[in-house]
Amino acid sequence: MQTALANDVDGIVGECGGAMMCATCHCYVDEAWTDRTGPRHEREDDMLEGAASEVTAASRLSCQIRLTPDLDGLVVHLPDEQF
Amino acid sequence: MTTVVIVGAGQGGLQAAISLRQNGHEGPVVLLGDEPGLPYQRPPLSKAYMFDGNEDALALRPESFLAAKQIDYRPGLRALQIDRAARQVGTESGALPYDHLILATGARNMHPPLPGVERAMDLRTLADARRLRDRCASPRRFAVIGGGFIALEFAAVARKLGHEVTLAEAGPRLMGRAVSAEMSRDFAEMHRALGVNLRLADPVAAVTETGMVLTSGHVVEADDVLLAAGVRPNVELAEAAGLTAANGIWVDGQLLTEDPAISALGDCAAFPDARSGRRVRLESVQAATDHARHIAARLTGGNPPDYDAVPWFWSDQADWKLQIAGLAMPEDRAEQPAPHVVFRFDDQDRLTAVETINGARIHMKARKMMAAGPIDAAQAAELLA
Ligand SMILES: Cc1cc2nc3c(=O)[nH]c(=O)nc-3n(C[C@H](O)[C@H](O)[C@H](O)COP(=O)(O)OP(=O)(O)OC[C@H]3O[C@@H](n4cnc5c(N)ncnc54)[C@H](O)[C@@H]3O)c2cc1C
Ligand code: FES
Numbered sequence: 001m002q003t004a005l006a007n008d009v010d011g012i013v014g015e016c017g018g019a020m021m022c023a024t025c026h027c028y029v030d031e032a033w034t035d036r037t038g039p040r041h042e043r044e045d046d047m048l049e050g051a052a053s054e055v056t057a058a059s060r061l062s063c064q065i066r067l068t069p070d071l072d073g074l075v076v077h078l079p080d081e082q083f
Numbered sequence: 084m085t086t087v088v089i090v091g092a093g094q095g096g097l098q099a100a101i102s103l104r105q106n107g108h109e110g111p112v113v114l115l116g117d118e119p120g121l122p123y124q125r126p127p128l129s130k131a132y133m134f135d136g137n138e139d140a141l142a143l144r145p146e147s148f149l150a151a152k153q154i155d156y157r158p159g160l161r162a163l164q165i166d167r168a169a170r171q172v173g174t175e176s177g178a179l180p181y182d183h184l185i186l187a188t189g190a191r192n193m194h195p196p197l198p199g200v201e202r203a204m205d206l207r208t209l210a211d212a213r214r215l216r217d218r219c220a221s222p223r224r225f226a227v228i229g230g231g232f233i234a235l236e237f238a239a240v241a242r243k244l245g246h247e248v249t250l251a252e253a254g255p256r257l258m259g260r261a262v263s264a265e266m267s268r269d270f271a272e273m274h275r276a277l278g279v280n281l282r283l284a285d286p287v288a289a290v291t292e293t294g295m296v297l298t299s300g301h302v303v304e305a306d307d308v309l310l311a312a313g314v315r316p317n318v319e320l321a322e323a324a325g326l327t328a329a330n331g332i333w334v335d336g337q338l339l340t341e342d343p344a345i346s347a348l349g350d351c352a353a354f355p356d357a358r359s360g361r362r363v364r365l366e367s368v369q370a371a372t373d374h375a376r377h378i379a380a381r382l383t384g385g386n387p388p389d390y391d392a393v394p395w396f397w398s399d400q401a402d403w404k405l406q407i408a409g410l411a412m413p414e415d416r417a418e419q420p421a422p423h424v425v426f427r428f429d430d431q432d433r434l435t436a437v438e439t440i441n442g443a444r445i446h447m448k449a450r451k452m453m454a455a456g457p458i459d460a461a462q463a464a465e466l467l468a
Contacts, residue, residue: 006145007148015368019397
């Protein structure tokens with residue numbers, strides 16, 4: 001989420017600054033990467049309930065994905081809206 | 084090309100600049116802030132920052148972003164006055180002309196007229212948080228004045244760090260203005276279990292060299308005193324320019340002041356609440372950023388309908404995440420349909436707010452439902468399904 005904001009990815013809002021309180025950092029992790037980004041938190045599931053766009057198996061809150069060297073090249077897709 | 088000047092580079096001021104650019108505004112955007120450094124978020128100051136001291140994580144955007152977006156950011160520069168006739172903002176380094184002015188001056192800590200109050204510490208700015216965090220480095224006895232969100236968040240953090248904490252609230256319950264009595268009670272129990280020494284309905288009479296004295300005569304021995312008894316909106320700049328202000332700069336449903344060239348947002352703005360029709364002032368990230376987006380949409384020709392975003396708020400206290408969807412007036416009835424869930428209803432039995440502890444699913448559903456229209460009790464019950 002922070003990396004997206006710093007690099008002007010308009011599709012990520014990140015209103016709550018990564019506190020898992022807003023669900024405006026919703027993204028879809030590309031299938032090829034889901035193994036490496038790992039599963040969702042339980043509370044992430046709850047927050048996604050209120051995401052503005054469709055929630056799929058690939059949905060994540062991007063503030064809960066920690067970018068490690070292992071995720072270099074990560075591909076995510078952005079939802080149409082975050083509100 | 085129109086020039087937009089934004090006074091105050093906090094959560095709302097920066098968001099206004101970003102949204103203007105996102106909406107295609109091409110004219111100059113000048114962002115004026117009297118604090119040093121990059122615009123930062125305040126919520127972590129009473130939470131994660133107290134533990135990790137990570138200042139980099141506070142910046143809302145890096146410098147490279149501001150440059151790329153051609154946001155003319157002027158840190159450490161204070162707006163001294165507004166000349167509405169000439170459409171200029173006066174600063175120490177000269178006048179800044181504007182076509183539209185956005186006031187995003189936020190709020191400052193309220194200092195009640197108590198003897199010795201100057202001895203107490205604040206928690207509003209990064210500079211305040213640094214000072215307070217330094218004090219947390221060795222075991223201490225903290226006295227906290229106030230029982231609102233910031234006071235309680237700090238109390239929980241300080242207990243976790245192993246400090247002694249006594250917290251005095253003047254009113255009969257915690258977070259009294261913002262949540263139901265049921266929530267206040269649950270939080271009081273939780274804080275007591277954490278080992279916070281709570282003194283309710285006992286206003287502080289004086290801050291002393293060795294702590295504080297309460298109205299009851301009770302003496303609290305402490306090494307440091309934190310003053311967290313609410314804030315005052317920064318309205319003086321607007322008032323001096325002849326704009327109406329009373330607990331916030333008055334704006335209409337378009338977040339415009341009575342001067343069509345001046346808008347106001349966030350902590351410093353008193354705006355009409357679309358649901359209750361009352362004039363309210365909110366202190367939340369949501370209000371600051373939703374206001375900013377609304378103003379940017381209007382300035383870029385979006386012609387938005389009157390502002391009506393559903394308010395929401397959160398507070399982290401120990402392992403409890405309090406979330407509030409909507410906005411209840413103090414007299415709104417409270418109903419507790421399940422542990423850690425409270426519904427608030429107005430006198431027409433419309434749902435006005437949903438308060439939850441660690442109940443993100445209900446919170447998010449409530450926000451969505453309330454955005455779609457008025458909710459009655461039967462519909463509210465569906466939130467628990
Ligand atoms: C410790 C703390 C914890 C918080 N936790 C939460 C939370 O968990 N959830 C939540 O929703 N909200 C929280 N808040 C509230 C939230 O941070 C504020 O509501 C939000 O920052 C308001 O944004 P704003 O832009 O209106 O004002 P601010 O972010 O306060 O920005 C206003 C800026 O304007 C500057 N300024 C004032 N006058 C002038 C002038 N004349 N010239 C130039 N600059 C000027 C100020 O110095 C300040 O930098 C918290 C606040 C604090 C202090
Ligand atoms: S940034 Fe708010 S939930 Fe991710």
